Amino acid sequence: MTKFVYDFAEGNKDLKGLLGGKGANLAEMTNMGLPVPPGFTITAEACQAFLANGREPAELSAEVTQHLAALEVRMGKKLGQTDDPLLVSVRSGAKFSMPGMMETVLNIGLNDQSVRGLAAQAGNERSAFDSYRRLIQMFGKTVLDIDGDHFENALDEAKTAKGTTNDLDLDAEDLRKLVETYKQVVVEQAGREFPQHPREQMDLAVRAVFDSWNAPRAILYRRQERIPADLGTAVNICSMVFGNLSEDSGTGVAFTRDPASGAKGEYGDYLQNAQGEDVVAGIRNTLSLSDLARLDPTSHDELMGIMAQLEEHYRDLCDIEFTIERGKLWMLQTRVGKRTAAAAFRIATQLIDEGLIDEHEALQRVTGAQLAQLMFPHFDDTAAHRKIAQGMNASPGAAVGKVVFDSYTAVKWSRSGEKVILVRRETNPDDLNGMIAAQGILTSRGGKTSHAAVVARGMGKTCVCGAESLKVDTKARHFTTSDGTVYEEGTVISIDGTSGEVFLGEVPVVDSPVVRYFEGEIDPEGTGADDAGELVKAVHRIMRVADGGRRMSVRANADTEPDAARARQFGAQGIGLCRTEHMFLGDRRSLVEALILADTDSERERQLAELLPLQREDFKGLFEAMDGLPVTIRLLDPPLHEFLPDITELSVRVAVAEARGEPREGDLRMLQAVHKLHEQNPMLGLRGVRLGLVIPGLFAMQSRAILEAAAERVQAGGVPRVEIMVPLVGAVQEFESVKDDIVKVARDVRAETGAHLEYLVGTMIELPRAALTADQIAESAEFFSFGTNDLTQTTWGFSRDDVEAAFFSHYLEKGIFGVSPFESIDREGVGELVRIAAEKGRERRPGLKLGVCGEHGGDPESVHFFDEVGLDYVSCSPFRVPVARLEAGRANA
Ligand code: ADP
Ligand code: MG
Numbered sequence: 001m002t003k004f005v006y007d008f009a010e011g012n013k014d015l016k017g018l019l020g021g022k023g024a025n026l027a028e029m030t031n032m033g034l035p036v037p038p039g040f041t042i043t044a045e046a047c048q049a050f051l052a053n054g055r056e057p058a059e060l061s062a063e064v065t066q067h068l069a070a071l072e073v074r075m076g077k078k079l080g081q082t083d084d085p086l087l088v089s090v091r092s093g094a095k096f097s098m099p100g101m102m103e104t105v106l107n108i109g110l111n112d113q114s115v116r117g118l119a120a121q122a123g124n125e126r127s128a129f130d131s132y133r134r135l136i137q138m139f140g141k142t143v144l145d146i147d148g149d150h151f152e153n154a155l156d157e158a159k160t161a162k163g164t165t166n167d168l169d170l171d172a173e174d175l176r177k178l179v180e181t182y183k184q185v186v187v188e189q190a191g192r193e194f195p196q197h198p199r200e201q202m203d204l205a206v207r208a209v210f211d212s213w214n215a216p217r218a219i220l221y222r223r224q225e226r227i228p229a230d231l232g233t234a235v236n237i238c239s240m241v242f243g244n245l246s247e248d249s250g251t252g253v254a255f256t257r258d259p260a261s262g263a264k265g266e267y268g269d270y271l272q273n274a275q276g277e278d279v280v281a282g283i284r285n286t287l288s289l290s291d292l293a294r295l296d297p298t299s300h301d302e303l304m305g306i307m308a309q310l311e312e313h314y315r316d317l318c319d320i321e322f323t324i325e326r327g328k329l330w331m332l333q334t335r336v337g338k339r340t341a342a343a344a345f346r347i348a349t350q351l352i353d354e355g356l357i358d359e360h361e362a363l364q365r366v367t368g369a370q371l372a373q374l375m376f377p378h379f380d381d382t383a384a385h386r387k388i389a390q391g392m393n394a395s396p397g398a399a400v401g402k403v404v405f406d407s408y409t410a411v412k413w414s415r416s417g418e419k420v421i422l423v424r425r426e427t428n429p430d431d432l433n434g435m436i437a438a439q440g441i442l443t444s445r446g447g448k449t450s451h452a453a454v455v456a457r458g459m460g461k462t463c464v465c466g467a468e469s470l471k472v473d474t475k476a477r478h479f480t481t482s483d484g485t486v487y488e489e490g491t492v493i494s495i496d497g498t499s500g501e502v503f504l505g506e507v508p509v510v511d512s513p514v515v516r517y518f519e520g521e522i523d524p525e526g527t528g529a530d531d532a533g534e535l536v537k538a539v540h541r542i543m544r545v546a547d548g549g550r551r552m553s554v555r556a557n558a559d560t561e562p563d564a565a566r567a568r569q570f571g572a573q574g575i576g577l578c579r580t581e582h583m584f585l586g587d588r589r590s591l592v593e594a595l596i597l598a599d600t601d602s603e604r605e606r607q608l609a610e611l612l613p614l615q616r617e618d619f620k621g622l623f624e625a626m627d628g629l630p631v632t633i634r635l636l637d638p639p640l641h642e643f644l645p646d647i648t649e650l651s652v653r654v655a656v657a658e659a660r661g662e663p664r665e666g667d668l669r670m671l672q673a674v675h676k677l678h679e680q681n682p683m684l685g686l687r688g689v690r691l692g693l694v695i696p697g698l699f700a701m702q703s704r705a706i707l708e709a710a711a712e713r714v715q716a717g718g719v720p721r722v723e724i725m726v727p728l729v730g731a732v733q734e735f736e737s738v739k740d741d742i743v744k745v746a747r748d749v750r751a752e753t754g755a756h757l758e759y760l761v762g763t764m765i766e767l768p769r770a771a772l773t774a775d776q777i778a779e780s781a782e783f784f785s786f787g788t789n790d791l792t793q794t795t796w797g798f799s800r801d802d803v804e805a806a807f808f809s810h811y812l813e814k815g816i817f818g819v820s821p822f823e824s825i826d827r828e829g830v831g832e833l834v835r836i837a838a839e840k841g842r843e844r845r846p847g848l849k850l851g852v853c854g855e856h857g858g859d860p861e862s863v864h865f866f867d868e869v870g871l872d873y874v875s876c877s878p879f880r881v882p883v884a885r886l887e888a889g890r891a892n893a
């Protein structure tokens with residue numbers, strides 16, 4: 001028979017799945033011998049059964065009765081006993097903490113009789129009625145679904161009648177009357193009497209916790225946070241202790257160190273003569289822990305001792321809830337506490353120094369996502385600015401601009417040099433141009449999978465979404481905040497995509513000290529003392545551990561010498577992808593156009609010969625910046641029409657010229673060429689290796705430029721490590737044909753220059769067919785680089801340029817995937833092709849060098865996957881290089 005109820009003494013911290021986070025940690029503290037009020041936990045399995053069958057499992061009631069009886073014996077009083085009641089709290093607690101679920105009902109067991117018993121026992125009538133009115137209030141709100149305002153208003157009226165704003169000024173008689181009012185509210189709003197029977201109160205509360213698992217807000221939260229929908233929640237029944245008995249009672253929350261900066265010290269809030277959530281609810285000003293030290297040194301010392309013990313035990317920052325009842329300290333909750341990215345790094349290194357964890361473990365205590373967060377510019381001194389709204393942190397960064405309400409205005413204003421923030425209720429594909437033009441995006445509706453959030457993350461643009469307190473009126477061109485203030489179009493605001501905050505006015509943006517450290521501007525040895533300095537030191541130390549431990553190397557995708565130099569500063573160990581297409585743009589466009597238009601071999605050769613020296617110079621710079629490190633250069637990939645004028649514009653020009661009777665020969669020829677090259681599906685058309693096979697001499701020219709540049713570097717004493725990469729290969733025959741040409745060119749260059757040249761010729765694997773025939777391709781290819789962007793496009797049949805804005809938000813909302821496959825590798829599909837290709841390739845050519853050069857190379861989750869399947873390196877944009885280094889280290893630790 002399944003056991004559905006566990007005494008606190010029966011559980012431990014590793015049973016979070018069964019007992020929920022709160023229950024597991026209450027059990028752990030109980031077994032550590034800490035002062036936890038006795039109680040028991042109903043398992044998440046009971047909740048699962050309840051949700052599946054619509055009623056509690058048959059055995060549950062008897063098991064609860066048995067544990068309750070044991071608790072009553074232990075406490076020497078019965079639940080709700082008239083002359084001296086045992087009271088309990090009923091507390092929800094899932095495996096992952098989840099706002100949106102029913103939280104807690106305190107003081108269960110009080111009724112019209114037992115409230116008098118409690119008053120007599122405690123010698124305090126006021127606090128007994130205060131507890132009773134809290135019970136009815138919490139029970140009414142969370143179990144009976146009554147709008148909390150009804151109770152709040154009644155409380156306010158009672159205070160007003162008394163001429164006070166402080167709840168402590170209400171005396172026993174006031175509170176007794178308030179109880180009557182509350183009971184009346186229950187009858188009016190819920191159509192039933194407040195239940196007087198203690199066990200009925202408890203059972204109803206337990207069921208309400210079960211039910212709250214499927215409250216709409218909870219469902220939404222789970223979907224956004226990717227929490228499985230079938231876990232269910234546990235319920236904790238905990239005997240009450242009272243922080244609202246007297247001035248030497250109180251309740252508080254504390255952190256074992258500062259969760260914001262990671263600094264050591266006492267961090268917490270304490271409220272005298274108060275119960276439960278009063279601390280966070282902000283009903284009165286709280287005291288600090290040092291105030292507590294003054295008021296009640298014994299309890300304070302004990303608390304400090306327990307906090308030290310908890311840190312030592314959990315080997316991490318903990319947060320706790322405690323209550324003091326007439327000078328006696330009780331622990332009501334603990335868990336490993338949430339912290340900012342900066343605090344995560346600092347605490348990890350502090351814990352090494354304190355001997356609580358080793359370096360490997362420290363590496364697991366931080367993430368690439370946190371490091372990425374620390375590298376974004378952030379707002380300085382937000383305290384000096386008015387926060388006008390809070391939304392969700394959809395896409396990180398700090399953006400400042402003037403409010404605009406539509407895409408058209410966003411584009412128009414930004415063209416005239418204004419910085420704008422696009423504010424919408426929610427966005428749709430029509431808003432795309434505005435989103436591109438804006439510094440950042442703010443929406444009042446939708447979560448982290450909304451259109452705005454998905455597209456902004458894809459563009460790397462700052463976004464705050466779901467700022468629900470904002471009323472956005474796009475027609476009237478203004479928005480209204482919760483206090484009723486109206487902000488017109490053109491108002492300057494600042495949005496923080498990392499915290500979800502929205503500020504009025506321009507908040508100054510500062511560069512991240514972590515980036516300045518990577519750029520060599522801050523010396524990690526010579527810094528410290530302030531928060532930024534300590535952070536840099538911690539990051540430096542963790543990066544050393546990561547670099548020391550990783551198996552994969554990390555390269556950068558860089559096309560220019562400055563990018564390459566920056567990548568090297570960030571720790572890149574080579575270039576994994578140099579795209580050559582940008583080398584065909586700008587001033588060189590006319591050469592490329594002439595090349596495409598050439599209709600004789602000699603004309604084509606002439607154009608190629610002009611391009612050659614220009615390309616050679618580009619490559620020389622790269623080899624110099626990456627001297628001694630491998631540089632992978634990809635031969636021309638995109639369809640040729642991308643280098644030609646836009647078909648519509650050109651057609652109009654030709655038509656206008658003809659209408660004027662002055663047709664232009666050049667334009668006409670160009671238009672014919674554009675028509676000839678026009679493709680319905682350019683992504684699947686004449687591009688990559690296909691270009692090399694169709695345009696004679698193009699790849700040979702590029703290879704010659706690469707190899708001549710390398711030869712010059714060799715002659716100048718450099719060490720160029722050349723890797724020539726052929727894109728979009730689907731069959732080994734395509735590759736072989738191109739490789740033959742490259743080998744011939746190399747032979748010629750060697751003969752001409754006399755330089756001893758080493759080079760590799762390899763291929764991208766970005767078509768399913770290439771992955772599936774990787775063994776054949778590996779016969780001839782000397783390395784593989786997985787182009788996971790194209791491989792994702794071609795495996796899913798998704799056009800990357802269209803689908804994200806068009807419908808990915810629907811897919812994410814429906815849970816078809818949890819994250820865009822362009823953001824994080826789809827392990828089962830695209831990833832499986834990578835695995836197959838890696839295996840087949842290495843079977844045929846042991847030691848085949850394998851890397852990845854898609855965006856996924858900088859995505860933490862994907863980096864772990866690439867480590868798993870044995871790739872030699874990942875390559876990503878220069879800015880992501882530190883993130884990839886960290887994650888490659890974590891993956892292999
Ligand atoms: P949450 O998950 O929202 O923190 P909790 O179950 O921890 O909800 O309870 C809310 C508040 O009630 C907390 O301040 C907690 O310390 C207090 N509380 C819960 N159970 C008891 C109890 N048995 N005695 C006294 N206070 C309690
Ligand atoms: Mg709590």
Ligand code: MG
Pocket residue numbers: 637727728766787789790
């Ligand atoms: Mg590609």
